[in-house]
Amino acid sequence: MSSAVVEVRNLAKRFGGFTAVDGVSFDIGRGEILGLLGPNGAGKTTTFQMMLGLVTPTSGTIRMFGLDLQQHREAILQQVNFSSTYISLPYSLTVEENLSVVARLYGMSDIAGRIDDMVKKLEMGEWRHKLTRKLSSGQMTRLTLAKALLTNPKVLLLDEPTASLDPDIAHKIRAILLEERQATGLSILYTSHNMREMEEMSDRIIFLQRGKIVAEGTAKEIVARFGQADLEEVFLKLAREQ
């Protein structure tokens, strides 16, 4: 049996005649952070949504914890969570109410204690009783990250988790994610358009273009293979080849 927590094989998604994801395969090991890079429209979000069971793949398989996602959706999603700069939580609830609903949805015990931990960890104390509608975009990003970590996931999907954060908070968030990985063996699939962050965070990177994987390896390996100075140069080279 493979030791990978996530196994994606020949994953494809066609919308009508358009192929958004085209035969993608990758593994994520326990405690591994895999970076997913690619220009706009490369198929990153579609891949995420298929891994969250929100979009049905046209072909291919997604297995997590040794189980097939199509057949064991509930058991898998109980141990997976996600966060994105582009999502929010209901505006008319307070920060704490939103977290409490999420904790109940995942059947957590000691909800109050768990929320206290998250509030402390993500420095949300000053606005925990605020209506979500009144948060700044950076605070909202922290809240969605808190909701993702709250449920003790084993796999975390993060779509540009630091995009709207100031450098100080972004730095803290990265530290928290690394800490969490260290402490719990959390596996993370990560997208970001910040190449330095990608290099700093990812153990391995896959580069997606028009739905296909065009490069794979550690940041150093990819940079060396394309003969560029850094990941940003590789990105520009590949994106402009489109």
Add this chain to the structure above:
Amino acid sequence: MAYHRIAALVIRHLYLYRRSLPRLMEIIYWPFLDLVVWGFITVYLATFQGEMPAVVTFLLGALILWDVLFRSQQGITISFLEEIWARNLMNLFASPLTPSEFLAATMVMSLFKVIAVSIVMSVCAWLFYGYNVFIIGLWLIPFIMNLVLTGWIIGVFTTSLIMRFGQEAEVLAWSMVFLFQPISCVFYPMEVLPSWLRAVAWINPAAHVFEGMRGLLATHAPPLTSLSLASGLNLVCLGAVIFWFHRTFNVCKDRGSLVRVGE
């Protein structure tokens, strides 16, 4: 079905209602206003009591029962719309929550709404017009239960249409039920309909409830036939729309439109 997930969704909606005046108005003020308008019409009609006996009992009773159906449908559809407006569908359906649990939670919300609206309307009808809704007797209970089920049928049907066709279909949340009103025979007997429309009305469980109510008030005979027809049709139709909801859910997942509803 995991009850903690259904409870989580219900609590999420209760948080919402707790501090929202427009949402509370939906439960208290609008039903009250409906009752006041129809109450005055009834009072006016009652001056012809001689020619139209039982008109008061009849119209106010029908109105309250119609509101039960309406609020029951709204309980389902508005709960779904709330998730679209809050852009919360992705958070919900990327969690272990199943579509059946989601529907079950909207049904619980619908029951809460029906109970609240029924209390408001019955108390107001009694206070302002001295009208006792229990004049219909204990039969009121199966009548109401059947109307709640019909409300769920229309609610689940409308929700599926909104999920499938997105924002353009949102208006159906308020208008769909009125498409059913003429064939629900709320204020008139089924026999006044032209024969082709009568055939359509016959399939509508709500029409049998209102027929039953009129029959009961007129003859005091137990409305067993009407209630059996209503219950049978309700169960069949509810099963069919729940099946259709699941199918639509899967179609939306296939088209990648589930998380884009309302955008």
